[in-house]
Amino acid sequence: MTGTVNVPLREATLRELGPALAAPDYDRSEISTGIVHFGVGGFHRAHQAMYIDQLLRNGKAREWGICGVGVLPGDRRMRDVLDAQDGLYTLSSVAADGSWNTTVIGSIVKYLYAPDDPEAVLEKLADPTTRIVSLTVTEGGYNFSAHTGEFDAEDPAVRADLAPDAVPATIFGLVIEALVRRRGRGIPPFTVMSCDNIEGNGHVARDTFSAFARLRDPELGEWVRTEVRFPNSMVDRITPATPPTATDEVARRYGVLDEWPVIAEPFAQWVLEDSFSLGRPDFDEVGVQLVEDVAPYELMKLRLLNASHQALAYFGYLSGYRPVHEAAQNPDFRRMLLRYMNIEATPTLLPVPGVDLDAYKQTLIERFSNPAVGDTLARLCAESSDRIPKWLLPVVRSQLADGGEITCAAAIVASWARYAEGIDEQGNPIDIVDRLRDRLTPLAKSQRTDRTAFLTDRAVFGDLLDEPRFVEAYVAALDSLYEHGAAATVAALAK
Numbered sequence: 433m434t435g436t437v438n439v440p441l442r443e444a445t446l447r448e449l450g451p452a453l454a455a456p457d458y459d460r461s462e463i464s465t466g467i468v469h470f471g472v473g474g475f476h477r478a479h480q481a482m483y484i485d486q487l488l489r490n491g492k493a494r495e496w497g498i499c500g501v502g503v504l505p506g507d508r509r510m511r512d513v514l515d516a517q518d519g520l521y522t523l524s525s526v527a528a529d530g531s532w533n534t535t536v537i538g539s540i541v542k543y544l545y546a547p548d549d550p551e552a553v554l555e556k557l558a559d560p561t562t563r564i565v566s567l568t569v570t571e572g573g574y575n576f577s578a579h580t581g582e583f584d585a586e587d588p589a590v591r592a593d594l595a596p597d598a599v600p601a602t603i604f605g606l607v608i609e610a611l612v613r614r615r616g617r618g619i620p621p622f623t624v625m626s627c628d629n630i631e632g633n634g635h636v637a638r639d640t641f642s643a644f645a646r647l648r649d650p651e652l653g654e655w656v657r658t659e660v661r662f663p664n665s666m667v668d669r670i671t672p673a674t675p676p677t678a679t680d681e682v683a684r685r686y687g688v689l690d691e692w693p694v695i696a697e698p699f700a701q702w703v704l705e706d707s708f709s710l711g712r713p714d715f716d717e718v719g720v721q722l723v724e725d726v727a728p729y730e731l732m733k734l735r736l737l738n739a740s741h742q743a744l745a746y747f748g749y750l751s752g753y754r755p756v757h758e759a760a761q762n763p764d765f766r767r768m769l770l771r772y773m774n775i776e777a778t779p780t781l782l783p784v785p786g787v788d789l790d791a792y793k794q795t796l797i798e799r800f801s802n803p804a805v806g807d808t809l810a811r812l813c814a815e816s817s818d819r820i821p822k823w824l825l826p827v828v829r830s831q832l833a834d835g836g837e838i839t840c841a842a843a844i845v846a847s848w849a850r851y852a853e854g855i856d857e858q859g860n861p862i863d864i865v866d867r868l869r870d871r872l873t874p875l876a877k878s879q880r881t882d883r884t885a886f887l888t889d890r891a892v893f894g895d896l897l898d899e900p901r902f903v904e905a906y907v908a909a910l911d912s913l914y915e916h917g918a919a920a921t922v923a924a925l926a927k
């Protein structure tokens with residue numbers, strides 16, 4: 433700690449920070465915004481904004497500063513904090529041995545809250561200096577069915593944005609209206625860069641944004657599909673929700689008052705398709721892997737890391753664990769995870785250039801086991817109806833098609849179904865955080881007498897109810913959860 437008085441984090445106070453805190457050594461007044469980013473949360477601030485900050489420290493990317501945009505009511509607080517702190521925040525990388533490495537990130541130089549002034553957002557997007565529009569809007573933010581892949585044209589917010597003379601309020605309405613303005617003014621379209629955990633995230637972004645544009649005008653939809661670049665990417669850094677104690681801990685360690693710090697693991701990876709219409713920052717100079725085909729890396733990460741997170745989530749929570757690392761350090765959980773990864777997920781992957789998969793899987797177990805990050809099982813359990821269909825069910829379908837093993841994957845789905853009842857094994861209520869909670873929880877509660885009730889939601893599970901091999905494994909796991917409990921079920925899977 434630098435002293436007993438905590439310095440409020442501001443542009444004007446950067447020179448007052450102690451030597452233990454790596455403040456920006458570049459002149460932020462010289463930075464212009466070339467990137468507009470939707471969804472400024474913990475992950476964006478630990479990942480893309482961090483990479484841009486590194487480039488700025490290397491004397492690069494002066495024209496690639498970030499303008500954050502919020503569209504949801506929950507983004508209002510981010511606006512308030514970043515406005516008060518001149519866009520600055522601390523990013524702490526916390527190692528398994530408890531050591532901290534903290535940096536003040538300065539790459540977010542502007543923030544706009546769309547509900548306050550949608551016109552300001554539209555004109556920022558339409559400005560010729562905006563060359564990349566990036567997204568971390570979560571798996572559910574793309575408004576498409578994981579089963580059919582179709583854009584949900586009946587979503588109320590989408591319908592409102594498509595009404596005549598509507599003021600855009602969704603990311604789809606804002607981005608498409610900005611592209612219309614650019615087209616009308618003779619300004620080339622920006623690149624739309626998804627950084628969300630979805631297989632083929634660039635393809636999904638292209639499909640969903642062009643589908644919205646097609647609803648507005650068929651010719652516009654085709655123009656968006658053919659003229660706007662949507663590179664695929666794989667992003668990776670475990671970044672839990674900022675714990676309530678983080679502000680005090682940063683103040684204690686460094687003598688600086690940051691109202692919304694970010695805590696993350698040391699590991700970070702970004703694999704990015706090199707397809708940009710109006711240029712890009714020199715990402716390769718700060719460790720980003722620029723490739724022609726992201727798919728092998730993407731499948732590796734989604735089906736090994738993200739799906740394994742779901743394996744830990746419900747089994748761990750039902751077993752009485754709350755921090756992720758405590759479940760991940762349990763030998764039975766480790767063996768179960770490796771069984772899933774080795775026998776079920778790995779056969780569905782493509783060859784991954786330059787990656788030792790066995791070493792990668794062991795690294796994942798160690799990353800999950802890091803106690804210093806403070807990740808929670810509740811975070812991993814949230815929004816399951818957006819995550820399971822995109823990360824785990826593709827493994828199930830691939831293995832069913834090829835005659836492969838599905839025991840662990842089916843059990844993970846069963847653990848979600850048991851968790852979705854909203855009551856743990858001790859009879860305590862579970863706070864289910866899921867946009868489909870009101871639809872799925874009644875199905876989960878009815879599975880006590882009808883074991884396959886949860887699978888009847890075909891919008892989530894598609895035709896898996898019609899797959900006897902999956903249903904048999906799923907019901908067996910659900911029976912075990914009721915008869916023996918989560919811990920014993922994991923122990924059986926670990927053998």
